[in-house]
Amino acid sequence: MKKKKIIGFITGMFAYVFMIIIFSGYMHLKSHPFINAMIVNEFVNKATNNSFIKDAAKFKYYEFNLNNDKAPKLVGPALNTGEYYLSYSEADEYNATFTPMEWIRAGGWMEDEPWGPACLCHFYDPVGIDGGKKNLTDRATYVETFLAPLIIYKSRDAKTWASLSSNRYNWPQAKESVVKALQQALPSERNRYMAIAYRSLGETLHLIADMGCPPHVRNDSHPPAAQISGINVFGDPDPYEDLAGTIDLTQFTGSSYPPNSTLKTEVGNTNIFETIFEKMAFFTNGRIPTNQTIATSKFKQVIRPDNPYMLPSISEAEYRSDQWAYVKNYDGKDIMMCKDKHPYTFLSGNYRGQPYIDKECVESQASLLIPNIVEAGANVIRLFIPALKVEITEAKTDSDGVVRGNITYTIPSADDEYSGLFDLNNIYTGPVSLFVNGTKINAQFDAKNGFFEAKNIASSVTLKKDDLIKAQIEFGGIVLNSDTKKVNDNQVNIIDLLHKCTTADVTLYGDHLAASGASYGLMMYMANNENLSTEIPLVWNGTTFTANGTFQDAIFQGAKSGSRTLQFTGTVSQDGKTMLSFSAQESASYAFYDLTTYTETEQLAGNNIPLDSYMQNPPYFANGVTYKFKGSGVQSKMTVISGSKVAKDKDGKVTGQSSYASTTWNSSEYEPYIELSFSDYWK
Amino acid sequence: MKKNPMFFLRRHSGYFMYFLFGFFFIAVIQYFGSCNKSSNPVDNTLPPSSVDVTKINDGAKTAENAFITGDPQQVTNILTEDSKTLYKDDLGKISKEVLIAIGNAMKTRKLDTYSEQYAEFSFQKDGETFTVAFARQADDSWKLMRF
Numbered sequence: 001m002k003k004k005k006i007i008g009f010i011t012g013m014f015a016y017v018f019m020i021i022i023f024s025g026y027m028h029l030k031s032h033p034f035i036n037a038m039i040v041n042e043f044v045n046k047a048t049n050n051s052f053i054k055d056a057a058k059f060k061y062y063e064f065n066l067n068n069d070k071a072p073k074l075v076g077p078a079l080n081t082g083e084y085y086l087s088y089s090e091a092d093e094y095n096a097t098f099t100p101m102e103w104i105r106a107g108g109w110m111e112d113e114p115w116g117p118a119c120l121c122h123f124y125d126p127v128g129i130d131g132g133k134k135n136l137t138d139r140a141t142y143v144e145t146f147l148a149p150l151i152i153y154k155s156r157d158a159k160t161w162a163s164l165s166s167n168r169y170n171w172p173q174a175k176e177s178v179v180k181a182l183q184q185a186l187p188s189e190r191n192r193y194m195a196i197a198y199r200s201l202g203e204t205l206h207l208i209a210d211m212g213c214p215p216h217v218r219n220d221s222h223p224p225a226a227q228i229s230g231i232n233v234f235g236d237p238d239p240y241e242d243l244a245g246t247i248d249l250t251q252f253t254g255s256s257y258p259p260n261s262t263l264k265t266e267v268g269n270t271n272i273f274e275t276i277f278e279k280m281a282f283f284t285n286g287r288i289p290t291n292q293t294i295a296t297s298k299f300k301q302v303i304r305p306d307n308p309y310m311l312p313s314i315s316e317a318e319y320r321s322d323q324w325a326y327v328k329n330y331d332g333k334d335i336m337m338c339k340d341k342h343p344y345t346f347l348s349g350n351y352r353g354q355p356y357i358d359k360e361c362v363e364s365q366a367s368l369l370i371p372n373i374v375e376a377g378a379n380v381i382r383l384f385i386p387a388l389k390v391e392i393t394e395a396k397t398d399s400d401g402v403v404r405g406n407i408t409y410t411i412p413s414a415d416d417e418y419s420g421l422f423d424l425n426n427i428y429t430g431p432v433s434l435f436v437n438g439t440k441i442n443a444q445f446d447a448k449n450g451f452f453e454a455k456n457i458a459s460s461v462t463l464k465k466d467d468l469i470k471a472q473i474e475f476g477g478i479v480l481n482s483d484t485k486k487v488n489d490n491q492v493n494i495i496d497l498l499h500k501c502t503t504a505d506v507t508l509y510g511d512h513l514a515a516s517g518a519s520y521g522l523m524m525y526m527a528n529n530e531n532l533s534t535e536i537p538l539v540w541n542g543t544t545f546t547a548n549g550t551f552q553d554a555i556f557q558g559a560k561s562g563s564r565t566l567q568f569t570g571t572v573s574q575d576g577k578t579m580l581s582f583s584a585q586e587s588a589s590y591a592f593y594d595l596t597t598y599t600e601t602e603q604l605a606g607n608n609i610p611l612d613s614y615m616q617n618p619p620y621f622a623n624g625v626t627y628k629f630k631g632s633g634v635q636s637k638m639t640v641i642s643g644s645k646v647a648k649d650k651d652g653k654v655t656g657q658s659s660y661a662s663t664t665w666n667s668s669e670y671e672p673y674i675e676l677s678f679s680d681y682w683k
Numbered sequence: 684m685k686k687n688p689m690f691f692l693r694r695h696s697g698y699f700m701y702f703l704f705g706f707f708f709i710a711v712i713q714y715f716g717s718c719n720k721s722s723n724p725v726d727n728t729l730p731p732s733s734v735d736v737t738k739i740n741d742g743a744k745t746a747e748n749a750f751i752t753g754d755p756q757q758v759t760n761i762l763t764e765d766s767k768t769l770y771k772d773d774l775g776k777i778s779k780e781v782l783i784a785i786g787n788a789m790k791t792r793k794l795d796t797y798s799e800q801y802a803e804f805s806f807q808k809d810g811e812t813f814t815v816a817f818a819r820q821a822d823d824s825w826k827l828m829r830f
């Protein structure tokens with residue numbers, strides 16, 4: 001029993017050491033952050049210079065302060081302490097303060113955590129050479145024998161892992177964190193979500209870069225040697241993976257190293273992250289072999305010797321005897337596939353043997369792969385930026401300056417990466433900056449649920465007609481601007497609107513009393529200039545209108561005959577905002593079945609009735625202008641109020657009569673108002 | 684007869700308990716004894732400063748000596764485990780003279796590049812340049828993975 005315990009203890013120690021050794025083989029700390037930085041720089045360059053194939057309109061209004069002196073410092077969860085997490089939780093993280101670029105770079109190495117398990121998920125064979133499996137199966141036996149708990153990790157391919165929920169900082173997390181950030185009114189919360197978004201983006205870009213690393217797309221594991229209990233396991237570091245981190249990758253950027261035109265088109269035209277992922281993996285898989293997946297007519301692959309990849313075909317490559325190298329031309333550049341010069345053939349005169357990849361090959365291959373990784377990665381960031389729009393809907397000098405607007409998600413396509421993620425009723429809650437003629441207003445304005453209304457701007461700046469005003473929001477160094485808008489630019493010309501109106505009426509509402517002391521009615525309603533089938537033309541002459549004429553037809557059922565005469569005229573102010581004066585008189589006489597004759601005359605006149613509202617929305621709504629004044633002060637606005645109603649029988653005998661005497665101006669139950677309405681509703 | 688896995692675990696519970704003790708014992712030592720990962724591991728300094736070049740050169744010297752013996756078994760001993768498999772058929776066919784020639788030629792070697800796991804040397808023979816590759820081992824020694 002004691003012996004069994006000792007064996008168990010020692011085996012446990014070995015198991016831990018063994019796991020560390022295995023996973024340290026996938027060390028990639030240096031190159032991933034560096035490549036991520038190159039990707040970010042390329043993205044900013046493309047977005048700024050409008051050189052993306054798609055989304056030019058989207059980026060027109062964006063600015064990116066990811067790595068300049070305006071870049072914000074964002075506090076968020078990061079890994080820092082300890083090494084080789086086999087798993088980690090929030091408790092293992094600390095609050096780091098990084099710029100957006102630093103977060104994206106940090107995500108480049110954090111994707112390798114938890115150290116080991118995550119690395120096993122970084123493989124994606126687009127060809128599925130091993131029975132269609134796209135995950136890592138090379139040396140599967142060792143993993144299954146010694147690391148049974150991690151088999152579940154090994155069974156995941158990188159494309160699946162990029163969106164899997166158990167991968168905490170994955171591609172969906174990147175997008176969802178942006179959505180949440182935009183909804184946070186509290187700057188610290190918004191920044192925290194953006195930190196998570198950038199870290200998740202950085203971890204996703206790590207996987208994109210892995211798709212440009214041959215062993216990761218050719219089912220070729222590459223950890224260093226390890227032994228346990230005398231059993232040899234692993235032990236074949238991949239030259240490309242190891243040496244790519246030791247060469248200056250920046251030399252492969254710029255106009256001398258353009259990406260492949262086909263790949264550029266494919267990743268540049270898609271709206272889908274997984275398409276970029278897939279295209280990058282295919283690109284690498286079919287062009288560059290790994291040290292252990294080179295097959296020629298004479299030599300088989302080291303791994304899976306009887307199940308080689310069909311591409312790239314080394315046998316069809318040009319063999320350059322002076323370099324002892326196979327070379328293929330891609331995009332006008334000679335890329336060294338592999339060499340086959342070996343010293344063990346000394347004295348034979350022919351030095352050729354099993355093909356291999358050395359430093360010179362790695363540098364040559366990196367010159368092909370790096371520009372395409374950067375292109376693919378920049379397009380991933382393109383998809384990461386949501387298609388938002390800031391719009392000023394109203395900017396006017398009224399009420400000491402008012403600016404209204406909204407922030408919307410434009411839904412550029414059904415397959416947009418953010419489709420379905422936004423709550424369309426709450427795209428953005430947070431600060432909005434306003435600029436007048438390019439100068440930022442020194443005041444804080446806020447949007448809520450996607451809408452903002454900045455009032456009393458005059459307290460910060462004098463707003464004048466034709467000033468150019470712009471709204472701006474910012475989240476995590478991403479700046480989104482509106483179009484500039486002229487102040488009062490959207491002001492409706494009331495006079496023009498009135499000239500479109502074809503009907504008019506006037507109403508004096510209130511508790512009206514008759515001379516007899518009885519009620520005269522609530523409405524003194526001057527019939528408008530339209531009948532059921534005819535109308536008296538409303539004629540505008542500048543700021544003056546008239547509608548004078550007579551209807552000869554009956555106006556309602558049961559009336560045998562009748563006539564109605566309308567005299568309606570008035571003058572508005574030059575800006576149309578005040579009805580300076582009006583006068584309306586209507587006389588009507590109707591006969592009912594030869595039994596009764598009804599005669600009514602009413603007259604209203606007044607002045608200085610203010611503009612109440614207007615509409616200018618054809619074709620869905622009518623044009624309309626309304627002047628209205630309400631309350632006891634109506635009395636002071638009216639200069640003429642009169643009315644009389646007389647009913648006579650067929651013999652001419654008066655059967656009823658009433659005439660207007662007064663109005664209860666201070667009535668709370670029937671608060672008086674005078675209203676003049678113009679519209680083209682019936683048109 | 685198929686055994687119940689739980690029966691197996693119960694029967695060997697002592698072993699598994701001590702297995703876990705051993706596992707976490709080393710984990711604790713490793714946690715407190717290791718350096719923290721840099722908070723900003725973006726340094727692209729070339730070559731990696733964390734690699735002990737002396738050990739790479741020691742590995743190369745050991746390889747040189749093995750070749751000079753002209754003994755295929757000595758050469759096998761300085762190969763990585765994968766390379767032993769890769770070269771097992773060819774190694775017996777390489778003449779003693781060639782092995783010795785390689786060893787002597789390796790005296791002119793130059794370390795061209797290295798990473799934390801991989802290193803390449805070049806050397807001259809009759810006006811021709813040859814390269815060989817080494818891989819770091821679990822015990823931090825370096826063994827030949829390609830020649």
